[in-house]
Amino acid sequence: MKAPIITLTTDFGTRDGFVGQMKGVILSINPYCNIVDITHDITPFAVREAGLVMKGIARYFPHGAIHVTVVDPGVGSERKHIAVKTYAGIFVGPDNGVFSWILSSAASWEAREIKDETLFMPNPHPTFHGRDVFAPAAAYISAGRNFESIGPVVEDPVVLHCPAPQETSNGILGEVIYIDRFGNCAANIESPMLTHSIREIQVGQSLISGLTRCFSDAPLGTPLALINSFDLLEIGINGSRASEELSVEVGDYVIVRWE
């Protein structure tokens, strides 16, 4: 029998036992499931960052995997608890936009409010729905709980405004949306948008001529642009941190100019 998969993505860090409590709750409800840590190092309260990570990982998991995502600055407020079912898997977390990129990229989806209190720990604590709502709900779903029974359909889950790249007369105007651990800076420009051959790419004061295929194709220390493994235009430097060397932050413009 294959163990059902529950992945965990949070901004809880790993030093405080918060994630440990969630794992305990899950294994107490369904001792047969396979808990997979994605990351607990999302920047605190960074809902967008978590949303991009979720989009990045979901399609690599077996269909039916359950993904728990808890980046939840509004915990305890009136925001809903939701579960979203797509072809790729089931996503469980706060209705604060963390699933924006899952919803916008899915061919179809069904969202439900997690409302049946038999899915919760008794007396859920108002500051820790990760442990008392999302972990147990995911565990019960992994143990066979019917998706339709968890609560009413949510027609309009929260979707964050994602900055869209603009086509200009001679190229594309986009912006940096994610900076990874290596200091590489991904823009909101997906590879299919690069329809012409590129004269140059500008970020801040730096000009980069064309795309390279991989980091090691560029000389050490020189800014480069490539299509990253999430299929986005990325600015990097072979062997160092582009975000620091080029002073790039999330939100900075990335300008592509055609030949």
Add this chain to the structure above:
Amino acid sequence: MKAPIITLTTDFGTRDGFVGQMKGVILSINPYCNIVDITHDITPFAVREAGLVMKGIARYFPHGAIHVTVVDPGVGSERKHIAVKTYAGIFVGPDNGVFSWILSSAASWEAREIKDETLFMPNPHPTFHGRDVFAPAAAYISAGRNFESIGPVVEDPVVLHCPAPQETSNGILGEVIYIDRFGNCAANIESPMLTHSIREIQVGQSLISGLTRCFSDAPLGTPLALINSFDLLEIGINGSRASEELSVEVGDYVIVRWE
């Protein structure tokens, strides 16, 4: 068949392979067990911090889970190796007080010295009992080794002095015992002690009027107090780090004044 659970809590960090060696030892002895990382980011040598994390996580795990805790500044000295059996689970680690909060909160417990050398790796290294004593002992116990056979009863395991809050004429005088990743500051004041309605809570120069239910109930940037998910009085700030904004450290007084 449910896999037996072995959790790991250490101050080893994750970059050096120490934890990897412990996992290898465990899986070599009992390949069927489910290893669950709680944290490896306990502040180095911080026995109290690890003790509070253990108390925080243990009751959320299935009964019978085995919890290995290795924060062990005296490794190689004469301190005993112990295992403590409670209703919640079995705790394996150094006898240096790391199980103080498990012992003081358990209805009953049995502690034994891990003395039978068939439970150890051959020639245990004097600087790494995590790998050569605690990991294998936990693995053998998970594989069915009788608890009584591991070694003699320990009547008086080390229990650290925990600062107790004081009742004053018009409130409670406690202190900060734990600061979490978000900079929230937990005091040694459990919610049942809050028997009167609260006029104000003081930490350092900051005065907070009464309790809020959750972070998002307070305005952004304003100090707040709430009962945290460990059932302790906690000082925080919605959207920022109370420990830094209010210059709070472990050991600082927290004063509750009744109305």
Add this chain to the structure above:
Amino acid sequence: MKAPIITLTTDFGTRDGFVGQMKGVILSINPYCNIVDITHDITPFAVREAGLVMKGIARYFPHGAIHVTVVDPGVGSERKHIAVKTYAGIFVGPDNGVFSWILSSAASWEAREIKDETLFMPNPHPTFHGRDVFAPAAAYISAGRNFESIGPVVEDPVVLHCPAPQETSNGILGEVIYIDRFGNCAANIESPMLTHSIREIQVGQSLISGLTRCFSDAPLGTPLALINSFDLLEIGINGSRASEELSVEVGDYVIVRWE
């Protein structure tokens, strides 16, 4: 049935979802395997550091465990993908020297280039062979794929030059090769080389007289030397960070003088 073990050692960090994608790929191919995180906090691009960690952990795992190691500054270049089979296990990663210490310490080994494209994800991305080559190859091997079928034998996998300690007229001249999370500094001097009784050990300006057995045998704050749990001569300080207190870096000389 025992779950086949796949360990993961990378410099990807844990915040970006890279490791999550690798886990998804592995579980999509072989949902029965047991994925074990060794570390994702190798210093970025530090092939030697990863190599030392691999040597450190491999012999503690059950025979047949599969170890995926991705520290890969040359990803996308012409460097080969390899798998190395030893008595201890199967090692999967880039042919950049990361398995130097596995190869040099194995009684015998067989290395093969991972060349059969049915082992890859479709269209492997040139910047992420961890996800598109090494993870799936390891998963297929864990699912029973014949080792001989993965590709041709590699006679001469890349082996890094490892600095060798020198015997001098009155001792040994070695150097620091690894500094751990606690600031302890391990030298390239293995315990069997310490054939005479030691008068003193010098690192930088510090002189240490002889070996102690463990940290707690030395007074707090005093430099000490001991044989560490990897069987190497190590410079440390009981209760603080030798690397910082003594200004020690990887490559610094460690001089042992006989009595």
